[in-house]
Amino acid sequence: MSLSDATRALAGRVAVVTGAGRGLGRAYALALAAAGAHVVVNDVGCDVSGSGRDAAPAAGVVAEIAAAGGIALANTDPVGTIASADALVRATLDAFGRVDVLVNNAGISVSHPLPDFPADDWERVLRVNLSGTFACARAAFAAMRAGGGGGRIVNVTSGAGLDAAYPGTAAYAAAKGGVASLTRVIAAEGAPYGITCNAVAPLARTRMSAAFLAGDDADLDPDAVAPLVVFLASDAAGAVSGEVFRCRRGRIALERRGSAAGVAPAGARWTVDEIARRLAEILATRDA
Numbered sequence: 001m002s003l004s005d006a007t008r009a010l011a012g013r014v015a016v017v018t019g020a021g022r023g024l025g026r027a028y029a030l031a032l033a034a035a036g037a038h039v040v041v042n043d044v045g046c047d048v049s050g051s052g053r054d055a056a057p058a059a060g061v062v063a064e065i066a067a068a069g070g071i072a073l074a075n076t077d078p079v080g081t082i083a084s085a086d087a088l089v090r091a092t093l094d095a096f097g098r099v100d101v102l103v104n105n106a107g108i109s110v111s112h113p114l115p116d117f118p119a120d121d122w123e124r125v126l127r128v129n130l131s132g133t134f135a136c137a138r139a140a141f142a143a144m145r146a147g148g149g150g151g152r153i154v155n156v157t158s159g160a161g162l163d164a165a166y167p168g169t170a171a172y173a174a175a176k177g178g179v180a181s182l183t184r185v186i187a188a189e190g191a192p193y194g195i196t197c198n199a200v201a202p203l204a205r206t207r208m209s210a211a212f213l214a215g216d217d218a219d220l221d222p223d224a225v226a227p228l229v230v231f232l233a234s235d236a237a238g239a240v241s242g243e244v245f246r247c248r249r250g251r252i253a254l255e256r257r258g259s260a261a262g263v264a265p266a267g268a269r270w271t272v273d274e275i276a277r278r279l280a281e282i283l284a285t286r287d288a
Contacts, residue, residue: 010234013038014101015101016089016103018079018136019042019079020061023222027204027222027226028226030223033065033068034068038096039073040091041072041075043057061074073091077091078128082135082139099144100147101151106128110172112168117170129176134182141189144193145195150193151193151195153195154198156202157179180199184197198244201248204220204224224247244257
């Protein structure tokens, strides 16, 4: 899909991007605007842990879009509750009359060892990363369904919630794993209405990944991920739904799902002793 194709596909469409003031969200918002979409740039302007408020990041991205000849609206509603997500979508409808695309990018992260993980930090990370994705998808889905023209929902997950285990990231990993599962449910429910839902698991250099990528000299510009999001937001991706795309180091791949056929017991049922005896055979199905 060329840029000209994407522009024709997204011209006049309305896209909401959460967490769009910096990093990956900013890249998505700019790319969608360059492809012709009117963009609602949502960002509360917090730090990576969710603390603080600053309207400047969202306003700055809107200014960039406007300077390039695009149309955008800044929005600082926090994500994480039904009420705030409804307010975000209502503001979008008031400004543009429709919602065609939602990119659920907003996220925060804190790190603590499991025995010392504060309950309020756990709840805060899940509220933004998982409940926020759910709440915004819920509100946008309703608007898309009412509009009758279908829609595109793109959720942002992470390798931390799919296959990589990093000590200290219990809340972030749990939330991002939940986003991947939620994506497939939204896709199933959206099918009758022409609403697709996919997820991307990007690897890029951002505020949140800075410490993790310290010493990695690879080109991990967030702009390199944006074409995938623009594609998934376009009509060309109408037959693609319920998928999780990995995008890292210049490569795109679908996240593998499903399981192997499995190992059958020798008798009618497994026994503890047989499981122990055949454990290596069972574990080998992981690579099947």
